[in-house]
Amino acid sequence: MSYVIAEPCIGTKDTACVDACPVDCIHPKKDESKYEASEMIFIDPIECIDCGACVPVCPVSAIFAKDDLPEKWNQFEPRNDVYYLVDALEQKFGAVPDAVRQRAEASTVEAINAWRARVPKAATMDEVFR
Numbered sequence: 464m465s466y467v468i469a470e471p472c473i474g475t476k477d478t479a480c481v482d483a484c485p486v487d488c489i490h491p492k493k494d495e496s497k498y499e500a501s502e503m504i505f506i507d508p509i510e511c512i513d514c515g516a517c518v519p520v521c522p523v524s525a526i527f528a529k530d531d532l533p534e535k536w537n538q539f540e541p542r543n544d545v546y547y548l549v550d551a552l553e554q555k556f557g558a559v560p561d562a563v564r565q566r567a568e569a570s571t572v573e574a575i576n577a578w579r580a581r582v583p584k585a586a587t588m589d590e591v592f593r
């Protein structure tokens with residue numbers, strides 16, 4: 464399991480949760496290049512230790528344990544995970560085509576995180592999605 468940031472973060476994005484997280488798994492932070500362009504921030508599903516420390520500091524109650532995520536915001540679970548897949552792809556291969564991003568956004572959480580796990584050993588972006 465991990466925690467998930469949902470729709471209420473959009474338009475607030477104050478990063479109060481970033482400062483509360485003991486394992487630095489919420490990004491982009493204010494001093495990171497993607498912060499300005501990102502409409503919200505995201506929790507890394509692999510690094511999150513499920514401590515819940517970020518939940519009470521959020522001024523708009525945007526953070527949920529996956530099992531408690533309101534159904535209307537279900538798509539925010541894959542959306543959090545896609546941010547970290549795309550980030551891993553960009554760090555290794557450079558710019559990620561829109562088609563790749565769209566494919567990831569339409570996929571299951573399991574597929575997204577399986578692709579992410581392949582990134583370190585992949586020689587090309589195609590190899591990640593093979």
Ligand code: SF4
Nearest residue numbers: 484511512514515517
């Ligand atoms: S639950 Fe804990 S580890 Fe996970 S994002 Fe929140 S503060 Fe960080």
Ligand code: SF4
Nearest residue numbers: 472475477478480521
């Ligand atoms: S504390 Fe809440 S609103 Fe602020 S950045 Fe984190 S999730 Fe978004």
